[in-house]
Amino acid sequence: MDGVILFFGLILLYSISNVCTQYCTGARCGNCLINDGCAWCKDLKYSSRRCATENQLAVDGCSAIVKRKDHIVQLVQDDDFSDGGPGLEPVQIKPQKIKIKLIPNKRLNNVMVFYKIAKNFPLDLYFLNDASYTMRQLASSLNRLADDIASDIATLTTDFRFGLGTAMDKVINPFTRQDPKYLVSPCGDSAIYCDLPYSFIHRQSLTNNIAAFTRAVRNVNTTGNQDATEGLFDGLMQIMVCGDRIGWRKKARRMIIYATDINFHQAGDGRVAGILQPNDGLCHLDSQGKYTMAEIQDYPSVGQILQKARENNINVIFVIGGANNKLVRSLYYDKLAALLPGGFNNASELTTDASNILDIVGNSYRRLRETVNLKIGKVPSRELDVEIYTNCRTGQELEKTQTCTGLTLEKWTNFTLDIISNITRCPDQRVSNFTLFPEGLEELVEIEIEHVCDCDCQLEPEVEPDSDKCSYNGTYECGICNCNPGWIGDQCECDDRGTAEEACGTPNGICNNAGNCTCRKCECFDGYSGDKCECNDMNCRNYNKLLCGGPDRGRCDCGKCVCNANYTGEACECLMSTASCQTNNGTVCSGNGDCVCGRCQCRSGFRGEVCDKCTSCPGICQNNKDCAECVAFGSGIYNPTECTQLCTNVRTAPILEREIFPGQHTNITIKSCIIEDDQKCFISFNVYDSDSSQEVVVKDTKRCPAGSPDPLTIGLSISGAIFLLGLLLLLIWKLLTMLYDNMEYSRFESEIQNPVWERSKNPIYEGCVTTVENPMREEHCDEELMN
Structure with a gap:
């Protein structure tokens, strides 16, 4: 039973320790100690979390632990009470000036202020x-x-x-x-x-x-x-x-x-x-x-x-x-x-x-x-609370009040101040002031508050400005480096001045969007390299399904394989050794090619594993001409008996294929030949040359030149063409004239049938009766003058 209790007790202590450790945060000693219950380790070589509870730091092996300090209250001016009178300054409240070094998030109790009536106060x-x-x-x-x-x-x-x-x-x-x-x-x-x-x-x-x-x-x-x-x-x-x-x-x-x-x-x-x-x-x-x-x-x-x-x-x-x-x-x-x-x-x-x-x-x-009401001037920040207590009414127990009554020349009172700081970080303005004063009087108590946010190891003489421990770019304090503006890193070794765009910018973004800009340098993600992560180290060729053939053969560098010794090639697929390309006499590829990737690459006209066979040497077509002629067309220098005996590897075909066995892949070399026989005809055949045999396939037809043209035929053809052309033109002319005459006749008939034609007057017609008027007579003799 005791073991169970001890086990659960240890779990509880561990949980409390974890909670406190999580509460204690701060990158510097002063920021850490703002939190109540926290401490700081200033060992130079301490590697664990520096801001934690005192117990946790001790468990982690810290030997130099910085703890929270106590408040310091200093009476700067504390003139004694005075009744005043001729030539004397009356004093009713004291002390007159107080300076307080206040520890953040820690209550300051029992700051005493005393008040006594001055007999001759003005x-x-x-x-x-x-x-x-x-x-x-x-x-x-x-x-x-x-x-x-x-x-x-x-x-x-x-x-x-x-x-x-x-x-x-x-x-x-x-x-x-x-x-x-x-x-x-x-x-x-x-x-x-x-x-x-x-x-x-x-x-x-x-x-x-x-x-x-x-x-x-x-x-x-x-x-x-x-x-x-x-x-x-x-x-x-x-x-x-x-x-x-x-x-x-x-x-x-x-x-x-x-x-x-x-x-x-x-x-x-x-x-x-x-x-x-x-x-x-x-x-x-x-x-x-x-x-x-x-x-x-x-x-x-x-x-x-x-x-x-x-x-x-x-x-x-x-x-x-x-x-x-x-x-x-x-x-x-x-x-x-x-x-x-x-x-x-x-x-x-x-x-x-x-x-x-x-x-x-x-x-x-x-x-x-006989009444004093102690007032608080404007408190400089909301994080600072001031509470006033006095026992002037009870005589013993303090109560939270600012007013005392019933005072006499013999009976005076005291006030107790409690000052509470609730800041979560050190303010920019560390020194602030406020006043206490009896209402209705000009007398006052000036209180200066200094927020003590720094540990002693952050101050002279312990602190080391521009320390060599901080690469001369920071202040060594409390076991760590506080870097100067523009420098970062545990030893302030990283230059962080300027913008990331200036140091690591590219048209594709910061570090080509493939890394982070740290210390004005690019830290590339896995698979990328280069000053600004411009190289993709996963974009190289593969061999045997491995990048650059695997680590035994090479590595990918900025999109290209960098091969190890004894390997070469775009994917490090090739051995550097030429042993497999050598002939029995020690020559490489018979002198007719290059050893590439452990295999011979023959120059044009040569074949074989070591380029020892010639496929395009002069005479291959001429050597097979006679057999091709006798097998395909029964002509040439060979008679039928010689043709049968000497030309067993020759056959005919209507079309010359690119392969000897169409549809099958064999390691052969094809030589196409065209020869001319005695009749000026062209015979086409292919020579299929493999490592084991040679086959000749002849096209079963040959191309012969045409005979001389007949002059009579040519003359008759030309005469007939001219006659037919003239006959065609005559027919076209006759057809056009008939169409035109037909159109003229139709128009004539149309005009004849028009009634207006019959009533029209002939312009050259002259009437047969002429009338002459005698100017001397009024009568007209039309009948006599008629002819």
Whole structure:
């Protein structure tokens, strides 16, 4: 049973090892170690897979294993907390700069950030008041309570400044009355002194001179508009974006007390007055502090107000007065307050005489000071996650939150950062930055992240640039060559610069479509050769059904056989030896031919295995003439007895065949003969000469010349031909004249039968009666003059 368990355990371990090995991939050490659990072998002569688990590398015999490194956190700037004060810089958050060398795909825990309230942290407090008649009590309270507000703030910080601005609405119909009466008395009553209408006026820059602030409040007069809703958003935007004019300090808590008793105009409302240009979110204050684009640009949107408040770290506290302050606050300002920086979920309410402004300002600052909301600036990549934890509420267990409340000068808190890298490959930009900052404050923590993607063996001093191990064309690192651009191969020995078309291109394609272009050279497929695979090594002749007669005889090279020694021929079918062509006396082919492929090729007129027989020598036809003549025609010098005895190999035939035995293939030589006998006739016969015998076949007819022509016959023939030709011409002429006469006669008859012929007048006919008229007489004597 134990053996079975051990067997299945080994299978499980092997499967896990295979899974891990498959997960570990990377052509370079750094790319390999991006994967958690992977290691790299940097042995020079290691031949197995270099990127694998540490156990697998050890099993494969690697002695130099590179493992993943740990994160390195370095505090670049870590100034201690400071309460500030005259000549001192307050410090509430530390460390101020952190540099982290981050290992990819590995969680970094417990990066600590601490926050503590500075007793004298600067405060910039700006009052934006609704200058309408119904809010006059607020101006009176500010004038009366300015010193008390300053005294209360002084218990929290000694470094504070106040500023003032008032806002009403755009000076254009239908927001502000434009008839002359109200242009003179904006409040509608000449007994009430009011300032001329305006949108926003910046009246007092931030100052620690409380007397100057009080004078600015005292100089504010009410003004009027037409519709119930007011345009304080124009003023709020200018206060947030005109930093130099307002006097905002870089390192101070910035607060705006927004005091009104009515709803606000926002983007889109300007269209009723024909104002279509959107608010650009820029500063437009003139030298007198007046907003100059009120009647040109629309009101800001709620989104723009939120954006500018976050960009400039400004906390807005809404203070709502008037008889309907509870309704106005709940309908409009509570929801807006919850969206703005500072963590205020609702607005504050003024009493009827606005005397509680002192408590509102003090309590708002205390609440802002005692709360910290740690924000993360833009993280440089989606593969980087930052999580914030703190134990400020529990005191022991960490919880994932960015906000701590209830802080005091003695009670401070710490935040824990967890940074998670989820990259699958090393980014091109290895160094990136992001910030942490308390919401509403300019203080921040700068964090620099460097992705450590390279192993130590890829860096100085271990790395070897342009190493001889890499053919001087690459960097030797971690046991392998990292080739320079344009070079490939295990030792960077292959030149891969340029295109494949330039190095291996042919009209028929890369390497003639018969190979691959590697290292600017063609690597041909099996059966092809040549610099650009132009040779087909399977396209040679066969002998005995083998290419070039088989490997014992030769090989195919670029379509032609290259024969081994002792063989020749197009298919290496021929032996180089001439032993089989030699005669007994040692001559080759009897001197009458050439020994080709072990056999004699005889010259014309010779035959036989060694060309020892002459088939076209002079006398062969003449030697057989007498027998041919006597056998076929019984003539010649032989009598019948001699012919029978001497001419046994002669016979006749009506047609001379090319073979002695038609239809059968025998090794014979045929000699055709034509001879002339005594009568000038031509006798045709063939001599069939084989190695064993000689046969003569005579055509049983002969061609004799014709006799001399008879002159009489020739003369009679010519005379008869001339006579017949003349007779033929005469007949043709007679036939043509008969046809013509017949046509003329037919036309004559046709004209005779035509009736018009009878009525026609003869042109030469003259009448027989002549009438003469006497000019002296009126009567005519026709009868007397008739002849």
